[in-house]
Amino acid sequence: MRRKSKHGVGYYVGLVLMIIGAFFMLLPFYWMIISSFKSQNELLRMPPTLYPHKLVTMNFKRVLDSIPFIRYYVNSLGTGILNTAVGVFTSAIIGFVFAKYNFKGRNTIFLIILALIMIPYDVLMIPLYKLMANMGLTNSYFVLTVPYFINIFGIFLMRQFFIDLPNDYLEAADVDGCGHFKRFVRIAFPMAKPMLAALFIYLFMATYNSYLWPLISVSSRRLFTLPVGIAAFFSDRGTQTDLVMAASTMMIVPVVIVFSLGQKNFVEGLTVGGVKG
């Protein structure tokens, strides 16, 4: 049903409020980006200039010179892509099993997994750190990857999707003598594509932006990811706002690109948990 442009006053008041709101949402991003193109001199001007009067691109190069930024980038993107790929696959296959197979104790196990989502994971990080330290695994790529390989929200999301998928599709494949694993990979997995795209973005953001666990579990700069590396840079050189803003800008670019490309799918997929849950 389409409403023709017969809007009341309330509609326009709401619209104006939303435009003002949108301005405040974008302001910090605008300020971050223009600050990264200003010289230290211009940054300290009061009142501040609303756009860089003299465009400075040296800030980015100076960040690269003063910290192993590329290294952090590679660590973040590499672990991010690996964790996301594995996470999408495990979410799909575990969700599939819980949705389509009736094994003993299934409902109990699934309830336990759902209950675990209620546990604030941050407080488990100290005993997990001790466990990893005892096994000699801290300060390695192991702690930056394996803990991210399974995601409860992802399992929940994919189970929900596969429950709604009619059995007929899968049973037709079985007649042809398709193995269980093959059937999952060839039939079920491709059908879940839109949901998997949303999950991919969600998991990528979660690991790319992850701060607390890498902060605790990794101490060698060689293994720093962007959030940890940039936070450390800020505590060393917090007064050099030009460099801090340049580093932040470089950090958020991949996420903004991924999010812009997959926005529609992503936003819809993510809300499933909130609406159906």
Place this chain on the structure above:
Amino acid sequence: MGKKRRRNKGRNLFLFIVLCPTFIWFLIFFIIPLISVIVYSFTNAHMAYSDFKFVGLNQYIKAFTKDATFMISLKNTVLASVIIVLFTIVLSLLLAAGLNSLRDKARQIFTFIFFLPSVISAVAISLVWDWLYSKNYGLFNAILKMFGLPGQPFLTSTSQALICLCIIQIWAIFGYYAVVLLAAMRSIDKNMYEAADIDGAGAFAKFLRITIPLIKNNIIFVAIMSTTVAFMFFTPVKILTDGTPGTSTMVILLHILNKGIKNSDIGYASAMSIILMLIILFFSLIQWILGRERKDGAKHYKEVR
């Protein structure tokens, strides 16, 4: 017969291959840490030593009687949570209603803008807000001065710092919850509103009498999720103030990590973790009770052959 048995064998093997590694992963990364944090909270466990002594409830008693910082951090966390949760619910409801009144294209653009902070690293967000709040060169003080108002100390003031950090958190998360509520609003049957139109109800009355009751469960979901997020308030605090000035922004998770990681006092950190977990579980339980009438479609549970 033989074919069926072979298929059954294949099915069991498939389930085993999927569920076995899953179980091991959960054991290492969830169950063992969870049991450890409970056990450690009754001990004097230390990061550097592998043996520990049971000390009963001493760690819990210490938290409530000997550690003034713990009580301060608890008070700060509760205060921050109240501010964050209230504003997040109100703002996300208003925004969802606003987005719902827009046409497709405009709604998509506004959703993108308000959702954006939810996908950006909290570290990057904290750093730019620090610059906006800067006492001498920040944009906010420049705007205040433009209107002839006195500049504010923001993050360096004991009375303002916690509120300033809460504003960052609210700004960062409310767009996400608005989208959750928007999805709920869009699934409401349009006929509900048409009946109200015939009765001549205004837009505000419709929102209050129809929309809100129908998405009650989703609002509860948002309340609980944002409560959990607020109680785990950490990143902006750690990066921007680290609990300072004084202990005015010391929040509970920061205190736990300072004790557990910096001071290696795992026993004590675990006891505080349990207290925090119990507070959060208490709120989750409330949600579970309030939202219990929801049922999953049981008809879907038929096994695939």
